[in-house]
Amino acid sequence: MEEKTLYTVSIFTENRVGMLSQISIIFNRRKLNIETLSVSPSSIEGVHKFTITAHSDESTIDKIVKQIEKRIDVLKAFYYTDDEIVYQEIALYKVPTAQLLAEPNLEAIIRRYNARILEITPEYTVLEKSGHHEETQSLFEELKRFDIRQFVRSGRVAVTKCTSEYVTEFLEQRNQCKEELQEEWRHQ
Amino acid sequence: MSNQISGAEALVKSLIAEGVDTVFGYPGGAIIPVYDVLYDYSKELNHILVRHEQGATHAAEGYSRVSGRPGVVIVTSGPAATNVITGLSDAIMDSTPLVVITGQVSSAFLGSDAFQETDVLGITQPLTKWSYQIRSAADIQWAVSRAFYIATTGRPGPVVLDFAKNAQLEKVEWTGYKKCRYIRSYIPEPEISEQVLNEAAELINQAERPMIFAGHGIELSGAEQELREIAEKADIPVASTLLGKSTLPTTHRLNVGMLGMHGNVAANMATFRTDVVIAIGMRFDDRVTGDTNQFIKQAKVIHIDIDSTEFGKIIPTDVAVHGDARNVLQRLLPKINQVRHEEWIASFDADKQIEQAKVIDKEIYPAEGAITMGEVAHKVSEATGNKAILVTDVGQNQMLSSRYFGFSESRSIVTSGGLGTMGFGLPAAIGAKIGAPERTVCFFTGDGGLQMTVEELGVILQYGIEVKIILLNNNFLGMVRQWQEIFQNCRYSQTEMINPDFVKLAESYGIAAEDVVSREQLDGAIERMVKHKGSYLLNVNIDPQGMVYPMVPAGARLDNIILSRNEKYKKQS
Numbered sequence A: 001m002e003e004k005t006l007y008t009v010s011i012f013t014e015n016r017v018g019m020l021s022q023i024s025i026i027f028n029r030r031k032l033n034i035e036t037l038s039v040s041p042s043s044i045e046g047v048h049k050f051t052i053t054a055h056s057d058e059s060t061i062d063k064i065v066k067q068i069e070k071r072i073d074v075l076k077a078f079y080y081t082d083d084e085i086v087y088q089e090i091a092l093y094k095v096p097t098a099q100l101l102a103e104p105n106l107e108a109i110i111r112r113y114n115a116r117i118l119e120i121t122p123e124y125t126v127l128e129k130s131g132h133h134e135e136t137q138s139l140f141e142e143l144k145r146f147d148i149r150q151f152v153r154s155g156r157v158a159v160t161k162c163t164s165e166y167v168t169e170f171l172e173q174r175n176q177c178k179e180e181l182q183e184e185w186r187h188q
Numbered sequence B: 001m002s003n004q005i006s007g008a009e010a011l012v013k014s015l016i017a018e019g020v021d022t023v024f025g026y027p028g029g030a031i032i033p034v035y036d037v038l039y040d041y042s043k044e045l046n047h048i049l050v051r052h053e054q055g056a057t058h059a060a061e062g063y064s065r066v067s068g069r070p071g072v073v074i075v076t077s078g079p080a081a082t083n084v085i086t087g088l089s090d091a092i093m094d095s096t097p098l099v100v101i102t103g104q105v106s107s108a109f110l111g112s113d114a115f116q117e118t119d120v121l122g123i124t125q126p127l128t129k130w131s132y133q134i135r136s137a138a139d140i141q142w143a144v145s146r147a148f149y150i151a152t153t154g155r156p157g158p159v160v161l162d163f164a165k166n167a168q169l170e171k172v173e174w175t176g177y178k179k180c181r182y183i184r185s186y187i188p189e190p191e192i193s194e195q196v197l198n199e200a201a202e203l204i205n206q207a208e209r210p211m212i213f214a215g216h217g218i219e220l221s222g223a224e225q226e227l228r229e230i231a232e233k234a235d236i237p238v239a240s241t242l243l244g245k246s247t248l249p250t251t252h253r254l255n256v257g258m259l260g261m262h263g264n265v266a267a268n269m270a271t272f273r274t275d276v277v278i279a280i281g282m283r284f285d286d287r288v289t290g291d292t293n294q295f296i297k298q299a300k301v302i303h304i305d306i307d308s309t310e311f312g313k314i315i316p317t318d319v320a321v322h323g324d325a326r327n328v329l330q331r332l333l334p335k336i337n338q339v340r341h342e343e344w345i346a347s348f349d350a351d352k353q354i355e356q357a358k359v360i361d362k363e364i365y366p367a368e369g370a371i372t373m374g375e376v377a378h379k380v381s382e383a384t385g386n387k388a389i390l391v392t393d394v395g396q397n398q399m400l401s402s403r404y405f406g407f408s409e410s411r412s413i414v415t416s417g418g419l420g421t422m423g424f425g426l427p428a429a430i431g432a433k434i435g436a437p438e439r440t441v442c443f444f445t446g447d448g449g450l451q452m453t454v455e456e457l458g459v460i461l462q463y464g465i466e467v468k469i470i471l472l473n474n475n476f477l478g479m480v481r482q483w484q485e486i487f488q489n490c491r492y493s494q495t496e497m498i499n500p501d502f503v504k505l506a507e508s509y510g511i512a513a514e515d516v517v518s519r520e521q522l523d524g525a526i527e528r529m530v531k532h533k534g535s536y537l538l539n540v541n542i543d544p545q546g547m548v549y550p551m552v553p554a555g556a557r558l559d560n561i562i563l564s565r566n567e568k569y570k571k572q573s
Ligand SMILES: Cc1cc2nc3c(=O)[nH]c(=O)nc-3n(C[C@H](O)[C@H](O)[C@H](O)COP(=O)(O)OP(=O)(O)OC[C@H]3O[C@@H](n4cnc5c(N)ncnc54)[C@H](O)[C@@H]3O)c2cc1C
Pocket: B093, B094, B095, B154, B155, B156, B214, B215, B216, B217, B218, B220, B221, B240, B241, B242, B243, B244, B258, B259, B260, B261, B262, B263, B280, B281, B282, B283, B284, B285, B287, B288, B304, B305, B306, B307, B310, B323, B324, B325, B326, B394, B395, B398, B399, B416, B417, B418, B419, B420, B421
């Protein structure tokens, strides 16, 4: 068995119903657990971006990504290791206000973790922290003693470090190809 | 002038505009509007009423496999849609283009467990190249044209259009049909890299013991002629997969037979000596490779395929040529040196002789004892001039008929390879005859598989379709019995069958039929069958202990060959 690495998979698709299930089925078939998932419209109009992380060996993730890209409505799919991307997760912590206020070092904690307070009511306070998994996790450990009532962490979002924007280039190429084809058909 | 037509009519007009001449189907509540339109278009569109929706899909597969055109199926929602699942799986496995239209409840009821509603998209997405739900009549033209484009281009495969009833009834403006030729996110045919072609040519030109693995992709691409030219120019032996068996005539000097579990000894043994493998339109199925860790380890591998996900999926590739087989071979041909490999080709002879003496002669020329499957296949093939289309079911009948049938034309073997679907054969044979009406269709089946879709005899009755049915009747699920004999110590668990009188059964469908119980009857019966105008069923009582040899056990190395009950292959030194 090859060693398992956490890979980040970026998938760009047409905005069509059923994409998520098409993608997740491919992970299922290879018995790979999805660790995190985030989906949103991308910077390109009409194109959706999926960011998925999963522990895998390289040959498996490579095959999965190729199979995802083979789906008709998928534009492009890539996989990265952590050193190839800039990535972030966001976490929210809901803590009873009374317990929090009883902490003499509250300011130090907030500063140390670079956390933000989003809401304070007499009953609860909501803190926010973004960062890598370990960072949001360590604030979680810190706040545990205040009796965290709710905790949620988003899926990873990521951008690549490389300088070319493959999807934009791909779409430009495809558009050019379309124009050439249209030209051809006009002459037929 | 406005030209408003119903969505149902827009569908039918779209099919006709795509050049569809035949659809296989079965009506029901959620597709009635389409059937109502078919009533008016019966001259333009021939509809074959099957007896079970699974039959429609296999018939469409048979039609497509022999004609190269997509097979089209129309069925209703719910149970009809679930009945097509086996055919969709079969078609995606064997790269067969189908357009399957399922009726669906009206959009307003979707998700409410409406009568005969089933989640067709959810079920079919993993089994199809594309599946799409048409919820509005305005979508029809767009969806149908995409469906045909996707099904037939690139690596072919099945697509599903789930057609909501409201969209069938709605009116839509018909402004003529436009074929789809471009989808932004889908590149069916990649540009072939000149550099990669050069690398491939260099490997081939340096090879001393090259070998071609010819697969189904050659037929899908129409590259039979190019295959032949390249093989002849560089004097390269051609071994095929089961689905590639009719890509090169059986009697061609360079055809060394089939690879794999029930493949030819010489072809399998050569995989241990070859230095360069040129795999064309084949996907290294485990029935072909045996133990992948011990398969063509010493050889460099050139893999030509239109689907890049096949590269390195099973076998590491040295040169991956991404492209359509025909285009690739055409561009490769001028780069290939004309050479002779006499010694290498002669090295196949010893193993060929072993197989001839220890397996083939015994199977096709048995001196005594019960009739064997191989002799029946061999005789039927000869009686039809080795020109017929062979359609098979799954099991021993499939392996032995394909081993002993001779092929002289392309697109002559129709069989369920990847999924191994029992019951595939009868409807596929019907579809094959409709797809190639000028050719003779010989359908070999077992008593098990025939009974899985035997209801389709009704289609033969209704439409007078001519299929020669050769039932190799051993009153056993023979292939499973074979595994039980070899691997389960003869514990025949649930493989023996009490069967009906098949001759009477055929006759009740108006099909001429006869029993063959002894060898003396065989030639005459085959002659009567071939001469007969119309369908015919031969119920041949064959050896219930019949076996398919040679056999490499599943997952074993390809030189681990069983030749008979008491003999294993020993390597010649
Ligand atoms: C009981 C049983 C026993 C079997 N035993 C054997 C056996 O001994 N030997 C054997 O070979 N098989 C055997 N099979 C069949 C086996 O399971 C596979 O179905 C078969 O080997 C697949 O052949 P293939 O790869 O050529 O075709 P497919 O599976 O149809 O693959 C076609 C390939 O061609 C590619 N392609 C498609 N279009 C093009 C194009 N235009 N240009 C280039 N490439 C293209 C596709 O991407 C794909 O990779 C058996 C099946 C059964 C049921």
